[in-house]
Amino acid sequence: MVERLDAEARAALARELPGWSPVEGRDAIARSFRFADFGEAWGFMARVALLAEKQDHHPEWFNVWNRVDITLTTHDAGGLSARDVALAKAIDRLLG
């Protein structure tokens, strides 16, 4: 069983993941990414897909052309867990 983030971990989110925002009405975080074109967006998605498989934790995501919107939450926990923080940090590292 995966545990939801405690108050201390939640308080640290804004500092640790400044690019990510809380999702209204859900215990989730989201970030929108823009690229030069579909090829670059897809390349980014392919790297995120590998991270997701490696971490055995998968995003909810939407793509249209050069835009990729990623939402992270942990269905098994019913909300945000350390898995989301780990995946968000790994995604951020892809962008250098």
Add this chain to the structure above:
Amino acid sequence: MVERLDAEARAALARELPGWSPVEGRDAIARSFRFADFGEAWGFMARVALLAEKQDHHPEWFNVWNRVDITLTTHDAGGLSARDVALAKAIDRLLG
């Protein structure tokens, strides 16, 4: 300039693309696909990405785990065009 589908082409949609449904409030069609797991869903998405680049026409799509929701419309035409029909047919062919 890409032209929107005429009445005849629209009337043929239900017959030609039975798996696709009109999107409420938009001139678009959508289809939801389910797979065994994320790896299979991703493999499908990779094939759709190649089709999209080849046809220079890209989907709006959403994925979570084994589910892929694809919406097709032609932004340049302000609605459905022959490009959407061609991409939808090619996507359907991927599934055999």
